Amino acid sequence: MNDNQQNAPAGLALVGDIGGTNARFALWRGGRLDAIEVLACADYPRIEDAAREYLRRIDRPLGDIHSVCLACAGPVGEGDFRFTNNHWVIDRQKFRAELGLSHLLLVNDFSSMAWATVSLDAKHLVCVREGTPQKDRARLIIGPGTGLGVSSLLPTAGGGWEVLPCEGGHVDLPVTSERDFAIWQQLRELHGHVSAERVLCGRGLENLYRISCGIDGVQPKCASAAEIGELAMAGDPYADKVLEHFFLWLARVAGNAALTVGALGGVYITGGIVPRFLDRFRQSGFAEAFATRGKTSGPYLAQVPVWVMTAEHPGLFGAGVALEQALKSGR
Structure with a gap:
């Protein structure tokens, strides 16, 4: 863990709901969403660039975030994820390394809807x-x-x-x-x-x-x-x-x-x-x-x-719930 992560707000995570056209991002802490922003996928060469832009918009340093859950449109496996309807590819190792993450979870976008039912x-x-x-x-x-x-x-x-x-x-x-x-x-x-x-x-x-x-x-x-x-x-x-x-x-x-x-x-x-x-x-x-x-x-x-x-953003909410359970279970 680096010095920025040691000083980061406890329990603060980044969640995203990524479709073919739009990428929705929010902060997740204590079972709540905050600072929701919608970015156009076509405006950014990589998903890492969109995530950095989101944090810039809400005036949060990258070091505040050490866990991320992204709900992605398409079948999610163990390897890298290539979006069906936009140009982004998520290389799990590179994404974690570039953003300095200790935990990255990818879930299917509709699975995040299922997770949302747990705590809505x-x-x-x-x-x-x-x-x-x-x-x-x-x-x-x-x-x-x-x-x-x-x-x-x-x-x-x-x-x-x-x-x-x-x-x-x-x-x-x-x-x-x-x-x-x-x-x-x-x-x-x-x-x-x-x-x-x-x-x-x-x-x-x-x-x-x-x-x-x-x-x-x-x-x-x-x-x-x-x-x-x-x-x-x-x-x-x-x-x-x-x-x-x-x-x-x-x-x-x-x-x-x-x-x-x-x-x-x-x-x-x-x-x-x-x-x-x-x-x-x-x-x-x-x-x-x-x-x-x-x-x-x-x-x-x-x-x-x-x-x-x-709920207005069930995909984001479900991503937060999925991340919480994954962290509690050590996955």
């Missing part, structure tokens, strides 16, 4: 389906946004948690009605394999609206997911019908995932779409469709509660 205040969770969570069972985290993220969280001995990252957004899209099948057929013609993400994300909502208009002979009034949502909120009955179908498909995919991982600890919905239309989502058929299925699976899901996460 109740004010950041809106219940959309009543139930009784079982504390010793898995939790499911699912979120339609730019893509469809899915992960699960398992309780471990000693009161800890283990995140299981996955690629659950790419499972087959479930088909449960003739209407579903008609849409699925057109998606298959366009894309071959029809994953859940083909419908349950921003571009997926656009797919759903465009194909639905074609099936029904309706002239489209908008093109983007944001426009579809705004039109639905403004009272357009057709856009609202499409948004309802989106929510019902989310219920089916979330219910299937909950059955697969045994998520009797509850389901947490995040991402950029559902929280934006929270009031409409609460009025939708999601809660009923989630557990309306066979005589065995229906009762299994009957008492599984569902919440929507409304």
Whole structure:
């Protein structure tokens, strides 16, 4: 440990939530975020440069930081990390050496959403389906946004948690009605394999609206997911019908995932779409469709509660929680 680290504020860490376009940074101490800043990835040749710029902006010397957790968009392994949608590469050894770190933790960006559920205040969770969570069972985290993220969280001995990252957004899209099948057929013609993400994300909502208009002979009034949502909120009955179908498909995919991982600890919905239309989502058929299925699976899901996460920066918060647990466990 160098002299700067000896004089650094106790427990102060740097956390980041790094996507293809933006890098969000914050300080983490005592279970709280502070000094949140958003930087454009394209403005910096390397992630080390962005981290240094963040600390400069908040007037913190590099020596104050000795632990870092970065939530990264993409599958995180043991080696170096190359971002899918920007030019940055994280060489773990070089990153630690250049910034003088004693600890560097990389986690998948959606895994950080799972970590966030461990410590989020109740004010950041809106219940959309009543139930009784079982504390010793898995939790499911699912979120339609730019893509469809899915992960699960398992309780471990000693009161800890283990995140299981996955690629659950790419499972087959479930088909449960003739209407579903008609849409699925057109998606298959366009894309071959029809994953859940083909419908349950921003571009997926656009797919759903465009194909639905074609099936029904309706002239489209908008093109983007944001426009579809705004039109639905403004009272357009057709856009609202499409948004309802989106929510019902989310219920089916979330219910299937909950059955697969045994998520009797509850389901947490995040991402950029559902929280934006929270009031409409609460009025939708999601809660009923989630557990309306066979005589065995229906009762299994009957008492599984569902919440929507409304925290402004859950990825940053989850990175902080993940770092805390890693430091306590000595990983």
